[in-house]
Amino acid sequence: KAGVTQTPRYLIKTRGQQVTLSCSPISGHRSVSWYQQTPGQGLQFLFEYFSETQRNKGNFPGRFSGRQFSNSRSEMNVSTLELGDSALYLCASSLGQTGDTQYFGPGTRLTVL
């Protein structure tokens, strides 16, 4: 079974630009969660989508948004990029029930200059 895939793997943007990241979950998984990982803050939850609906959201500004398509693929968008948005962005998929294991993709390394 193929794992979680994320594209692109690396991105370099400048301040003020916007960026869209993509995530394809494991086949059959309906939940996709997004996380930001930085050396200082560690892994932090951004939001979760289940059946095309945002089910939960972490404590991030509105510049961070996402969506999920009918095939469970998900995209995350960050508008008006700031230097502090430089991070490894990870998505994880699961079946979507409470306590289900989340399986992570390889991540997208975003660098904001």
Added chain:
Amino acid sequence: EDQVTQSPEALRLQEGESSSLNCSYTVSGLRGLFWYRQDPGKGPEFLFTLYSAGEEKEKERLKATLTKKESFLHITAPKPEDSATYLCAVPSGGGADGLTFGKGTHLIIQP
């Protein structure tokens, strides 16, 4: 507020030297505790899920245990390839919330 604290932050062991990593958690109504391994620049790799106090799970040189307040990841006779950051996480809040992660333990196994 849900909290996950891992200790030590870093650990250096000689090959074959067994040890344990600790994960203390504070959460209302545990709905699972997850252990992951992460190599530099890669996504976390799932290791174990524990659901109730007293539960134990093993995989090769690793064994995870769970009590009502903490979990341990025991590493027996580690090899250099076990070097990685080990993360634990719990589902936070009610419903299908995201995971709250600890900061991890950076483990180095020297040959």
